[in-house]
Each structure stands twice: as C-alpha cells, then as structure tokens.
Amino acid sequence: MVDFLIGLFLASLIVALFTTRLYKLFLWYSINSLMLGMLALVIGKNIDDDAMIITGIITIIVKAIGIPYILKNLSQKFHFIRQITPEIKVQYAIMLIPAILVFTFYLSAPITSMINTNANYVAISISSLFLSLLLMIEHKDVASKIIGFLSIENSLFLLGISATNGMPMLVELGIFFDLLMAIVVINLLFHKEEMKI
Amino acid sequence: MLTFLLLPAIVMFGVSFSQNEKFKYFLAFISFVILWPIIELFLLPKPYNILSDYLVADKLDTYVLLVSSIVGIGVTLALLTLDKHVQVSPKAYRKFYRFFAVFWVGLIFSILSNHMGIYWIGLELATLSTVYMIKTNYTPATHKEAWNYMIVGAIAVSLILFGIILMYASAKPILGEDAMNFTLLLKHAKEIPSPFLFEMGFAITTVGMFVKMGFFPMNLWLANIERASFYPVAALFSGILESAVIVGFFRFSEIAMQVNYDHLFIFIFIYTILTIFIVAFLIFRAKDFMRLFSLSGVEHMALIVLFWVSGAPFAALLHFGAHAFLKPALFLSTGVLESNGKYKIAGALRGYKGKKGTLFWFLVSLFLLAIISLPPSPMFFSELYGFGAMINTAKQGDHILAMIGAILFLLVLLSIIFYRFVAIYQSMKYEGKEEEKTVYMSELLALIIFAISSISLLLPSTLTYLRSIS
Amino acid sequence: MILYLFSIVLLALIAPILLSYIKATKMVLLFKRPISVFQGYRNFAKLMHKETIISEETSAITTYAPFLVLSPLIVTMFFLPPIVHGGYYVSFVDAFTITGLISLSTFFLMLLGLDSASAFGGIGSSREAFISALVEPAMVLTLFSISLMAGNLGMGQAGVNLAEHFPKEHMASFLFAGISFFILLIAENGRIPIDNPETHLELTMVHEAMILDLSGVYLAIIETAASIKFVIFASLFASLFIPFGIEFSAPIAILIFIAKLFLIATLVAFLEVNTAKLRLFKIPNLLGLAIVFAFLSLITFYVLGA
Numbered sequence: 001m002v003d004f005l006i007g008l009f010l011a012s013l014i015v016a017l018f019t020t021r022l023y024k025l026f027l028w029y030s031i032n033s034l035m036l037g038m039l040a041l042v043i044g045k046n047i048d049d050d051a052m053i054i055t056g057i058i059t060i061i062v063k064a065i066g067i068p069y070i071l072k073n074l075s076q077k078f079h080f081i082r083q084i085t086p087e088i089k090v091q092y093a094i095m096l097i098p099a100i101l102v103f104t105f106y107l108s109a110p111i112t113s114m115i116n117t118n119a120n121y122v123a124i125s126i127s128s129l130f131l132s133l134l135l136m137i138e139h140k141d142v143a144s145k146i147i148g149f150l151s152i153e154n155s156l157f158l159l160g161i162s163a164t165n166g167m168p169m170l171v172e173l174g175i176f177f178d179l180l181m182a183i184v185v186i187n188l189l190f191h192k193e194e195m196k197i
Numbered sequence: 198m199l200t201f202l203l204l205p206a207i208v209m210f211g212v213s214f215s216q217n218e219k220f221k222y223f224l225a226f227i228s229f230v231i232l233w234p235i236i237e238l239f240l241l242p243k244p245y246n247i248l249s250d251y252l253v254a255d256k257l258d259t260y261v262l263l264v265s266s267i268v269g270i271g272v273t274l275a276l277l278t279l280d281k282h283v284q285v286s287p288k289a290y291r292k293f294y295r296f297f298a299v300f301w302v303g304l305i306f307s308i309l310s311n312h313m314g315i316y317w318i319g320l321e322l323a324t325l326s327t328v329y330m331i332k333t334n335y336t337p338a339t340h341k342e343a344w345n346y347m348i349v350g351a352i353a354v355s356l357i358l359f360g361i362i363l364m365y366a367s368a369k370p371i372l373g374e375d376a377m378n379f380t381l382l383l384k385h386a387k388e389i390p391s392p393f394l395f396e397m398g399f400a401i402t403t404v405g406m407f408v409k410m411g412f413f414p415m416n417l418w419l420a421n422i423e424r425a426s427f428y429p430v431a432a433l434f435s436g437i438l439e440s441a442v443i444v445g446f447f448r449f450s451e452i453a454m455q456v457n458y459d460h461l462f463i464f465i466f467i468y469t470i471l472t473i474f475i476v477a478f479l480i481f482r483a484k485d486f487m488r489l490f491s492l493s494g495v496e497h498m499a500l501i502v503l504f505w506v507s508g509a510p511f512a513a514l515l516h517f518g519a520h521a522f523l524k525p526a527l528f529l530s531t532g533v534l535e536s537n538g539k540y541k542i543a544g545a546l547r548g549y550k551g552k553k554g555t556l557f558w559f560l561v562s563l564f565l566l567a568i569i570s571l572p573p574s575p576m577f578f579s580e581l582y583g584f585g586a587m588i589n590t591a592k593q594g595d596h597i598l599a600m601i602g603a604i605l606f607l608l609v610l611l612s613i614i615f616y617r618f619v620a621i622y623q624s625m626k627y628e629g630k631e632e633e634k635t636v637y638m639s640e641l642l643a644l645i646i647f648a649i650s651s652i653s654l655l656l657p658s659t660l661t662y663l664r665s666i667s
Numbered sequence: 668m669i670l671y672l673f674s675i676v677l678l679a680l681i682a683p684i685l686l687s688y689i690k691a692t693k694m695v696l697l698f699k700r701p702i703s704v705f706q707g708y709r710n711f712a713k714l715m716h717k718e719t720i721i722s723e724e725t726s727a728i729t730t731y732a733p734f735l736v737l738s739p740l741i742v743t744m745f746f747l748p749p750i751v752h753g754g755y756y757v758s759f760v761d762a763f764t765i766t767g768l769i770s771l772s773t774f775f776l777m778l779l780g781l782d783s784a785s786a787f788g789g790i791g792s793s794r795e796a797f798i799s800a801l802v803e804p805a806m807v808l809t810l811f812s813i814s815l816m817a818g819n820l821g822m823g824q825a826g827v828n829l830a831e832h833f834p835k836e837h838m839a840s841f842l843f844a845g846i847s848f849f850i851l852l853i854a855e856n857g858r859i860p861i862d863n864p865e866t867h868l869e870l871t872m873v874h875e876a877m878i879l880d881l882s883g884v885y886l887a888i889i890e891t892a893a894s895i896k897f898v899i900f901a902s903l904f905a906s907l908f909i910p911f912g913i914e915f916s917a918p919i920a921i922l923i924f925i926a927k928l929f930l931i932a933t934l935v936a937f938l939e940v941n942t943a944k945l946r947l948f949k950i951p952n953l954l955g956l957a958i959v960f961a962f963l964s965l966i967t968f969y970v971l972g973a
Binding site: 107108110111122129133136142145149152153155156159160163164165167168170171174175177178181182185186188189 | 314317328332348359365393397
C-alpha cells in the first residue's frame with residue numbers, strides 16, 4: 001500500500017511536468033499532496049504514531065485542498081496566463097526525466113546497504129526533489145514556479161515521513177507554519193497596485 | 198532571558214502598527230536592551246540552556262549573537278534616517294520595521310538553536326520576511342527581484358531542510374528523536390550507521406547554504422537583489438542573515454569533520470576556490486557600490502568557510518567578526534555615498550562639510566581600506582593566520598605543494614580585488630566633482646559603533662575568547 | 668485445450684460488443700438514447716450484404732491488405748494469457764512478438780491507406796506512423812517490465828505468475844507500468860485524446876482516414892480488426908494489470924474476466940466523455956508520458972526493486 005501511494009506520488013509529479021495548463025497543474029499538485037497525506041496516514045497507522053496521523057490530516061487539509069484553492073483564487077483575481085508551455089521541449093523532457101531518475105536512483109543505491117528498511121523511499125524523495133527543481137526550471141511564469149517550490153516542500157515531507165518515520169512534531173508544525181507564511185508572502189507579492197508611492 | 202533577547206524585536210513589531218512618527222526614536226534606544234542579556238550570557242557558565250534542550254548558548258553562538266546584535270543596533274540607528282536618503286512612503290516604512298522585527302526574531306532563534314529543525318524554522322522565517330523588506334522599495338525592478346529572492350531563497354532553504362532530514366535519517370537509528378540535536382549528534386558522530394547518507398545530507402545542506410550566501414553558481418543573485426532594495430536590507434543580509442547561515446555551517450561541518458574529514462575538505466576547498474575565482478573578476482567589473490560590496494561579501498564568506506574547514510576556527514571567527522562589522526557599515530554608508538546617483542563612484546568621498554562630514558569620510562575610508570585587509574584591520578591578522586593554518590593542515594598530509602599552489606592562486610585573486618578597491622578609493626577621493634552631501638547623526642553613530650566594535654576585536658581578551666571557542 | 672479455444676472464440680465474439688458498449692455508455696453519459704450493445708453485429712451483417720466497390724486507382728494491395736490487417740491480430744489472440752485457472756496457453760511468446768504482431772497489422776493498415784485513391788489515405792497513414800512510432804518503444808518497455816516483475820518473459824506465463832503471486836513488493840513499478848499501458852491502450856485503439864473514431868473530419872481523423880475508400884466486406888474486416896485489437900489490449904490489461912479472479916472455477920473466472928473487460932471499457936468511455944481530443948502535435952506529450960512511465964517502471968524495478 002505504501003509503495004502504491006509513493007508510486008502515485010511520483011506519477012502525479014511526472015504528469016505535472018508535462019502539463020501545459022495552469023489549472024491542471026494545480027490539480028496535479030493537489031493529487032500529489034493528497035497522496036502524501038494518505039501516505040502519512042497509512043504509515044502513521046502502521047507504526048502507531050499519533051503525531052504522524054495529525055500531520056497527514058493537516059497535509060490533506062492544507063496542501064491538497066487549501067493551497068490549490070487559494071492559488072486558483074489568486075490566479076483568477078490577478079489574471080494569470082493559463083497556458084503554461086514548458087520551456088524544455090517534450091522530446092528533451094522524455095530523455096531528461098529518465099536520466100534524472102536513473103541518476104538519483106543510482107545515487108542512493110549505496111544507502112540500500114546501510115539502511116535495511118525504506119532505502120527506496122530516500123531514492124524516490126531525492127528524485128522527486130530533482131523533478132520539482134526541473135518543474136521550476138522549465139516554466140517561466142510565477143505560478144508554476146510557486147507550484148515547483150511547493151512540490152519541493154512535498155518531496156521534503158515525503159522524505160521526512162517515509163525515510164525517518166516522522167520528524168519531531170515541533171519541526172513539522174514549524175514547517176507548516178512557514179508554509180503558511182510563504183503563502184501569505186506570495187499573496188502580498190501579487191499586490192502590484194501598491195507599486196506607486 | 199529569552200524575553201529580553203527578543204524584547205527589541207517584539208517591541209519593534211508592536212510599535213510598527215502605530216501611526217506615530219516619533220516611535221522610531223524610541224526603538225533606537227530600546228534596541229540597546231538586547232546587549233544586557235548577551236553580556237549576562239557571556240558571564241554565565243557555558244553551555245547555558247536558555248530553553249531546555251532546544252536553545253542553548255555555548256561560546257560560539259554567544260559570540261555570533263553578540264556580533265549580529267551589534268549589527269542589529271547599528272541598522273536600527275541608521276534606519277532612523279532612511280527616508281532622508283531614499284523615497285519611501287510612511288506605510289512602507291512601517292512595514293519595513295515590522296518585517297525587520299520578524300526577521301530578527303527568526304535569526305535569534307536560528308543562531309541560538311541547538312536543534313536542526315529550529316535552526317531551519319528560524320532561517321525560513323527570516324527568508325520570507327526579507328522578501329517583504331526588499332519589496333518596500335516600490336519599483337518594478339525591485340518587484341522582480343523580490344520574486345527572485347522568494348523563489349531562489351525558498352529553493353535554498355528547502356535544500357537545507359532536505360539535507361537536514363537526510364542527516365536526521367542517518368542518525369535516527371542510534372539517537373531516535375534526539376538526532377536533530379547538534380551536541381548529541383556531534384558526540385555520536387563517529388557512530389552514525391550510514392555515513393554516506395549523512396554526507397549526502399551535508400552536501401545538499403551546504404549547497405543550500407552556499408546558494409543563500411551567493412556562492413559559485415549564484416554569484417550575481419544576491420548582488421542584484423541588494424542593488425534593487427534599500428541599503429539597510431543589504432546591511433542586514435551581510436550582518437545578520439549571513440551570520441545565521443554561517444553559524445549553521447559551522448555546526449554542520451563540525452559533525453561532518455568527525456564523519457569524514459577528507460571528503461568535506463575537498464568538497465569545500467574546490468567550491469570556495471571556484472567561488473573566489475569567479476567573484477574576483479566580477480568585482481573587477483563592478484560599476485556601483487552595492488554590487489561591489491555585495492560581491493566582496495561573497496568573497497569574504499568563502500574565505501571564512503575555507504578557514505573554518507582547514508582547521509583554523511580562530512581565523513574564521515575573527516574574519517567573520519570583522520566582516521560582520523565592516524560590511525554593514527559600508528552598506529549603511531552607501532546611503533550617503535549614493536545620494537547623488539547610483540553609479541557615481543567618482544567623487545563619492547568629496548564634498549563633506551563640517552565635523553560630521555569629516556568624521557564620515559574618515560570612517561568610510563577606514564572601512565574601505567580595512568575590508569581589503571590592510572594591516573591594522575582584524576582581517577589582515579585573520580587571513581595571515583588562516584593561510585598559515587592551511588599550510589599546517591597540508592603539512593600533515595602529503596599534498597603540501599598543491600596547497601601552496603592553491604594559496605598562491607588565492608593570493609593572486611585577492612590582489613585583483615585589492616587593486617580594484619584601491620582604484621575605487623582613489624577615484625572616490627580624487628576624481629569627480631565636489632557635490633554637497635549631508636550626513637545625519639544617527640548614521641554616524643552607527644558607523645562609530647561598528648568602528649569601535651571592529652577595533653575591539655583586536656583586544657587581547659577578545660582574541661583569547663575566540664581562541665577558546667575552538 | 669477446449670477451454671483455450673473457447674476463450675479465443677469468446678473474446679472474438681465479445682469484441683464488437685465492447686466497442687458498441689463504449690459507444691452506448693458515452694451516449695448515456697451525454698443524455699442521448701443509447702444504441703444497442705449488439706450494434707456491432709448489426710453493422711457487420713449489413714456490411715456483409717453490401718456490394719464491395721474497389722476504386723480503379725488502387726493496386727492489388729487493397730484487395731489483400733484487409734486480410735493481412737486482421738490475421739496478425741487473430742494470431743495474437745492465441746498468445747494471450749489464460750483467462751481460467753489451469754487453462755492451456757502459449758508460454759514462450761514475449762513482449763517483442765506481441766508488439767511486433769500488432770505493428771505488422773498496423774503496417775498493412777498504413778499500406779492500405781497509402782494505396783487508397785483519395786488524398787486522405789496518405790494523411791491518415793502518415794499520422795498513424797507518427798503515433799505508432801511513439802507507441803512501440805513504450806509498449807515493449809511496459810510489457811518487458813511487467814514480465815520481469817512476473818519473473819517470466821513469456822506473456823502467457825507472466826499472466827499466470829502474476830495471478831498466483833501478486834508482486835506486492837513491486838507495487839510502485841507495477842503501478843507505473845499500469846499507467847503507461849493504459850495510455851497505450853487508448854493511443855493504439857484510436858480513442859479520444861488521440862483520435863476520435865466517430866468523426867470523419869479531415870483535420871483530425873487518423874484511423875478513419877485510412878479506410879475511407881473501403882466498402883462492403885473489406886470494411887467489415889477492418890472494423891472487426893479494430894474491435895479485436897481493442898479486445899487484445901483490454902484482455903492484456905485485464906490479465907496483467909488486474910490479475911485477480913483467475914483462481915475460481917472456470918465459469919466464475921470467465922464471468923469475472925468479462926466483467927473486467929467491461930470495467931475497462933467503462934473507464935475508456937468515461938475518459939472519452941471527459942477529455943477533449945488533443946491536437947496532433949500535442950500527442951507526443953501524452954505518449955512521451957507513456958514512455959517515461961514505462962522507463963520509470965523498468966528502472967524502479969531494476970534499480971530499487973520496488
């Protein structure tokens with residue numbers, strides 16, 4: 001089950017890389033976060049960790065529902081361009097993405113011998129980190145860059161919950177707090193009408 | 198203790214909501230309050246637990262906290278006359294104070310933390326609040342740079358967290374939830390079951406920190422942002438934010454040295470030399486004060502990192518202290534220097550009248566000459582000591598020739614920078630037209646504080662304290 | 668052996684029903700009165716009665732090609748994984764053979780299009796070549812990866828192995844292969860995001876453009892071939908990616924299998940209703956995704972073992 005959810009997590013990220021529409025990108029991000037939250041719930045239930053279950057619920061509420069909704073509202077309010085063509089052409093992306101995946105999988109291959117459990121999750125988190133960076137690189141517009149940043153956050157969380165079986169509660173709450181702060185700052189940044197003194 | 202440390206920032210945050218124009222004078226006085234708990238921290242036996250295990254003051258972070266607080270006081274003083282030098286709306290002015298307060302709180306947490314997670318949370322808080330401080334300057338260029346900062350800064354900070362989680366994962370089997378604790382991690386560094394995982398985490402964290410400080414691939418990033426924003430932002434960056442980042446680097450690398458010293462050394466060595474190589478030529482081409490100082494900040498940060506990993510923490514800390522005092526002073530004085538246009542280097546040091554003016558240009562020339570390590574400056578001693586330590590380290594291995602070659606290369610690069618700064622100084626002093634510029638008391642006070650602090654770095658008692666840290 | 672032959676006949680019989688079922692489901696979803704699910708048979712009977720006209724401009728290829736389109740597909744049906752427990756199956760046929768046979772059929776279809784008297788045939792053939800060039804690598808990779816997971820390169824044996832011990836430890840790569848294969852299923856059968864089988868609009872048609880000239884018996888053969896191709900893909904998907912239900916006794920197993928086929932058809936119908944057709948030059952995006960997933964599945968299995 002855990003493998004299945006992680007697979008869907010990575011799959012939704014890869015689909016997001018090929019998306020050319022803004023709202024679809026938000027949708028894939030939301031699915032990505034939903035998988036993350038469900039993963040936290042499943043792992044938390046397996047290892048009987050209440051903190052992780054709370055994290056999972058917060059993730060689903062904030063990241064899978066809240067943030068995409070806010071971003072969609074913002075994009076309607078400030079009239080974003082909704083067609084976002086990736087700068088990297090598809091034919092190159094087809095070669096680049098597998099190359100990144102192979103690189104990161106082999107990068108984390110030595111870990112497999114050191115940690116007996118969950119070495120794969122480290123590999124998938126690192127590859128999703130790199131893919132999120134690619135998502136940021138391949139788009140020029142701000143909204144997709146924000147999604148890229150949020151995907152980095154997601155891959156961090158994946159690493160946190162899958163490789164370490166949950167970080168200390170304090171840190172996780174801090175990360176959520178900072179994420180909300182980031183959304184507030186992003187919201188403030190869009191207000192261009194204050195530009196005149 | 199913690200209450201008093203955070204008092205100036207919290208008061209600043211609260212007062213920034215009031216419409217009264219007089220509040221800022223009050224803030225300048227209250228900012229001095231922060232010195233009292235720090236002096237107390239110096240006297241207390243170390244390590245002193247401020248907030249159970251999470252915030253611990255040991256010798257290193259007490260020093261860094263002192264340095265950054267002095268910068269904070271100086272910037273608060275200089276902020277009093279921000280509206281005299283640049284166009285700023287009252288609302289934006291208040292917002293600047295508000296986000297400065299958030300920034301300061303975040304970094305106090307960051308510097309004092311003995312916990313990787315709290316360190317990161319503080320850093321992220323500071324990063325996000327900086328975005329708004331940059332945006333107080335309402336120009337399209339600044340708007341773009343604020344976005345730029347938001348995105349690149351967020352990537353850098355995310356990389357740091359990613360590395361932290363990897364390190365946490367590597368040490369969790371032996372330490373459990375305490376694997377985020379710096380001191381415990383340092384104590385058990387040799388027992389980490391998967392050093393590869395730790396090193397990978399360290400490498401990712403380091404790259405994140407280096408991006409934040411403007412190292413190799415992102416050299417011009419910071420310079421552009423500091424150019425586009427108001428000058429106190431740049432002073433805060435070089436004085437407080439980089440202190441927090443570098444203290445994190447010190448802590449992480451202490452552990453990494455225990456895990457595998459050779460890997461760490463080679464990685465940092467190549468990275469910093471590459472950075473200095475590129476930055477030296479960028480400095481040579483710099484056309485305005487902001488970019489010049491910002492790039493020289495990158496160079497000094499690279500030197501500090503290099504000294505630290507080559508086994509000369511004393512040199513690194515001395516250099517760090519000197520840089521953290523001199524650079525904000527220079528950044529703050531750009532407010533006056535650039536009052537007749539951004540790109541006017543020629544004649545920037547001419548046209549000062551009266552006692553205040555004379556004192557100002559005297560201090561600025563001192564700072565300019567000190568930042569390129571002319572002898573009485575603390576930087577001269579730290580560089581001397583640092584290069585000596587690098588050779589000492591190399592003597593123990595069998596790559597002494599390579600090390601001497603690298604040092605010679607570094608000296609060539611540093612002399613390029615030296616040459617450029619001297620040329621700029623001469624152009625400031627002897628070329629160009631004489632145009633009247635005004636200096637205000639508050640800025641002068643800030644500069645005097647910085648001057649006194651950087652001189653006091655050379656006091657024997659300070660040096661003994663710095664030596665005892667390592 | 669009888670079960671084996673029976674299952675092939677059953678698949679062949681169910682094929683037209685599936686396509687009509689998709690059409691009917693779509694009509695229900697669009698609030699139209701649905702057609703009967705036996706419409707496929709009616710069309711077939713009607714076409715068999717109709718006169719067959721062959722254009723004077725065409726060469727002999729047009730008379731042979733429809734049979735050559737159908738026959739590789741019929742051969743492929745003999746190689747599919749078994750649908751009941753203990754049934755006979757051909758175990759040695761691997762991913763390359765199945766992909767090759769399907770491409771052979773596509774090749775003759777393209778030849779037929781090029782040979783036709785109208786200019787649309789050429790357009791259709793070129794588009795079909797474009798799509799199938801992108802489909803084939805993904806298809807080989809996907810089938811190869813799933814047979815690695817099953818522990819046997821033969822497709823028939825792989826289906827049996829998957830049903831016996833489902834690769835729980837390879838769930839991630841299984842999922843990626845599944846996503847990739849579903850995209851291929853849609854692409855190869857000319858369903859909506861790639862091609863719309865219901866229109867004859869020259870800007871968009873691919874499959875229909877190639878067979879625009881055909882009539883009577885030949886058209887009936889080609890339409891049968893299309894439905895058989897769909898049933899081949901659907902049954903491969905059902906036995907490789909939904910490998911459950913085979914362990915019951917024969918009648919129940921067959922019923923479950925048919926239910927799975929209809930489930931897939933329903934999925935396709937829902938997808939067709941909910942998506943718009945892609946522009947021709949957007950198709951590489953979708954198929955690139957399939958290639959990436961196929962590759963991802965292979966390397967996830969090979970490097971991570973997950």
